[in-house]
Amino acid sequence: MSYILNHGDRWKARIGEKKKVSMRAVISLFILLLAINLCIAVDRSKFKTCEQAAFCKRHRIQEKTADYSVDPTSVKANETGLQATLTSEVNNLKVELVLLKDNVVRILLDEAGTPLRPRFQPLIALNGTPVHEHVIAAEANPESASFVTPTGFKIIMNFKPFRIDVFNSKKELVISVNSKNLLKFEHFREKGADAGEDGFWEENFGGHRDSKPFGSSSVGLDVSFIGFKFLYGLPEHADTFALKSTTNSEPYRLYNLDVFEYELNNGMSLYGAVPYVIANNPTQTVGAFWLNAAETWVDIASSTADKGVLASIVDKFKASKDVPQMDAHFISESGLAELYLILGPKPYDIFRQYASLTGVYPLPPLFSVAYHQCRWNYNDEDDVAMVNAGFDQHDIPMDALWLDIEHTDGKKYFTWDPVKFANPQKMIDGLSSKGRKLITISDPHIKKDDNYPVYKEAKDQGYYVKNVEGNDFEGHCWPGASLYLDYMNPEVRNYWASRYHFDKYIGTDKNLHVWNDMNEPSVFSGPEVTMNKDARHFGDWEHRDIHNIYGFLQTISTHKGLIERADKKVRPFILTRSFFAGSQRVAAVWTGDNTADWDHLRISIPMMLSLSVAGIPHVGADVGGFFKNVDEQLLVRWYQMGAFSPFFRAHAHIDCKRREPWLFSDPAMNAIRNAIRTRYSFLPYWYTLFYEHSKTGLPIIRPLWSEFPEDEQCYDEEREFLIGNGLLVRPIAEPDVTQVSLYLPGRRQVWYEWNNDKTRPSPGAVYVDATLETIPIFQRGGTIIPTRQRPRRSSALMKNDPLTLYVAADTKDFANGTIYLDDGETYDYENGQYLYWGFTYKKESDFVYTITSKNLDPKGEFDPDVYIEKIVVRGVRYYPRNVHLYYDDYNPEGLEFEHIRDKHLIVIRKPGAYVSREWRIDIHT
Structure with a gap:
């Protein structure tokens, strides 16, 4: 008190x-x-x-197992798959088994006949309608029906009991669906029917009643991965990267919630949900995507394949007791049983296939990949100007400054505090003059105030979510009494988008971008701090049906508005807290309200990796921790990790002490400055990776096994990660250390310490120095990484700076890399205003090594007048005599170079070769 x-x-x-x-x-x-x-x-x-x-309890206990069997007379085959009816004592279901383009199999289960109600299908998660693929070698017999994919996978639907088996091209069983007979499908029934089970028609929790006017309609299905010891995915949880067995613990829960200062090392729900798992072994990578937007629980089990129905199948190619097995049991409160099996067979295939299904992150504006400064809250326009100037005074780069809820007029979004932020356009101009952006927050709760135009307009149009009685749903959030926009309604999405238009969001321009927070949705007065499940949405859907896509729908609307406001001339940036599969198509994600302690720093790495492999690449954690005051050492180490996270933002709670870098000791500020400058030096590499993700779906940061699937030693590694295929980073998440161990993956692979050029062979553990100024960074042999080495105050001022290339030779004296450049802001790249070039280093003959530049995409016509100012070649095992640059229309020019023999290094200075021209550099020995 x-x-x-x-x-x-x-x-x-x-x-x-x-x-x-x-x-x-x-x-x-x-x-x-x-x-x-x-x-x-x-x-x-x-x-x-x-x-x-x-519903979770019923599925987990399975007191009444329905033995589903395929009615052989119902089986129908077509060009792309199979259809059949499943029968049981409980109900009948229809099943569709369809082959999709690029080695993906879709399994869909629904009530047969004419159900009392339709079931919600969150198709918004998919990147358009999936394209069907023709099957080959389809056949049927009295016990099963099957088909073969063009890549040689065989899919068998077994009739009694119902089971779907997937064999790879080597005829090994890799996936089996319903092998544990856990398929449970609660059909709709008339109100008042005796379900014979607790909680079927209503449920109470925490003083809140869930009326369940349509009864329970839960679904569950098990998937077994044969030959695998590890599963990954199911973000978002503050837990290990490799999923843990839940046999003797709580299942992983996927139910988007606002969880304050979340606990670590458990499967409690957090802000987002992607019901997707990946299994990996040295020869095969597969995945399973459960397309369901309702509350979902997932049990994970680890065993061997020597029990149950699968043992006899596995024994045909290997003793089943020697074959590991991972099981995932998906349980959802409502919706369809819709499962996508993603067949790989390699990690890069999995990433591409899943991205094709749910979409990629579009090429972001360059500033969004740089450093962001935020807190709850910067006090007023003078405070913003002071912080803006402070970064320049202390020679620290910064690209975006953020305003939290206090910038508004009484928590009314799209408004400005009339005293503290009376001239927002002048404030934005002050940032823009230095190449910086402003980012403001807008949440889905709308303050109940008849004098607030957004509230009144939405009220008059009937745009709010309804409660079970049909009245506007009302809850409490930051403004107090609030109503929540129903983004299920396309008209509401259009209305929300229109609020970002310059004539509606007064005082803004193209240099303002957006943060959507509290969009789980967070309802302070609601059950589990969210919306009542029996609330009603457009289309007569209950909130329980659509809960996990609510935030996604808001960000889709925001994205639409930011594109419309500038006639699709400026790429938008949006950060969201709540997300679902497909959210990557419109927004970046951060790991929410973390805490300023070492454990939260440590857990950020597996959290970001889980998001990354589940298709969401632009991810990060609040640098410094959102809650509690942070000590200098922890803050420095957090900045160093943030500098190698795809999304790099410092953020803090309103009750925390100010954390601008210059408020700390000189050693701490210098270390922070160094970390941020390091991020900016690598911006060409980061930006190229974001471009390549938009084309291939490859994660920006990657687990070690994604590049080295044959190296089982790295399967549970979560202290370190790869950035693209070229950099390995091991952040320091332990206090008071000056030396750490890390694992270098890959057979016959060579790595180079970034800061001292030392050569390290792999595989194996190494010990390296980690002073407060540095963290371990390694360049992979065989890669070329573009950097910019001139410090600037923002990325916009670096756009035409020259490049320095770091060439790291592999054991065969080969390396390659890429560079992508455009204007960093507009959509002109879609009309050919971009540059995508490749660099190659190789041994040309016994006496000549070459570095060449080649245009990888002739459609790109961007000519930014950017040149190479330095090339560093690592792993040199010869003595260079001279170096020459060749253009097609020029005589060879002799270049200045330095050979540092003890470091196996050549430094070529001022080659003057332009990025947008083809050239060759010969190193003569």
């Missing part, structure tokens, strides 16, 4: 600007905030366990 009395004015300011609010009201709301975990650590009693979710 003393805290409330001492801080009442602050809370009063947050909830009641411009209004007279009693201290009693402030205290009441503060107690509410305490109750919903906004000012205390996680209260697990506020969030359900599987035992407390009736």
